[in-house]
Amino acid sequence: MSSFARLGALRAEILASHRALLDAERLAYERLFGRIPGSTELLQLAIHDPWFGWLRPLTALIAAMDELAVDEEPDDLAVRVExxxxSARDLMQPDENGTEFQQRYFELVQKSPDVALAHGRLSRLLDDVR
Structure with missing residues (x-):
């Protein structure tokens, strides 16, 4: 598999995990604060509201991958993909005693079937992406 293909596969699974986490957090947020009217409002909350702040390290990882993906043919692509x-393996470790992200991720892997499924797919890919 080429480095660009590995990057694309990794990005796709990380995006799926991000979507599952964002959907789960949206439901929890809406239970407390009412319905979020649309995707624009959700985006604004994800960027600015402390409720969603714990997701920002994952969002930053996706943004960095996107920057690399638009680069023509970087010399160090294989190294960067690795x-x-x-980084994804370190971040996406559900751990009740870990970082804020890892703690919240641990909770949602336990509570949300969609998050648990996305975690399983991403974990398999992280083990296989070599």
Whole structure:
């Protein structure tokens, strides 16, 4: 598999995990504060509201991957893909005693079937992406 293909596969699974986490957090937010009218409002909340702040490290990882994906043919692409893989593996570890992200991720892997499924797919890919 080419480095660009590995980057694309990794990005797709990370995006799926991000979507599952965002959907789960949206439901929890709406239970407390009422319905979020649309995707524009959700985006604004995801960017600015502290409720969603714990997701920002994952969002930053996706943005960095996107920047690399638009680069013509970087000389260090294989190395960078491996770095992203390592960063994703470190971040996406559900751990009730870990970082804020890992703690919240742990909770949602336990509560949300969609998050648990996305976690399983991403974990398999992180083990196989070499």
């Amino acid at each position: 770095q992203f893989r390592g």
